[in-house]
Amino acid sequence: MKKASAVLAVTALAALGLAACGGGSDDDSTTAASTPASTAPAGGGGGGGASTVDIATPSGSDLAFDQTDVSTKAGSVTVSFDNKQATPHDVVIEDSSGQELAKTDLISSQTVTTTADLQPGTYTFFCDVPGHREAGMEGTLTVK
């Protein structure tokens, strides 16, 4: 009995020692790996940029978007629309002259995306279900 316990104790200590060593080298590699992952200055790479804008509705039934002011960078812009409500909504992107540039499907309780090629400027996004934009389902999309 006593001997078995001693063996166990030694084994446990050895395991601890190994774990400590392993942990140390893991920490080193983690640090090294995370350094290049830090955000590099984007843009300036010339037009190839793609970005995503998230727009969602609050759960419940308010005729509103969670966001009223979103911004992104010029290029291929994907709008990801998460409608948490059972009420169907969509998202339309319109430029300052009122021209429709992109529109998501009309959905309820799901997420859809649509993509538009956007130049720098100020755009409007809204839900085009009758009455919803007027009720407040509208916001500004700024493209830089």
Ligand SMILES: [Cu+2]
């Ligand atoms: Cu709507």
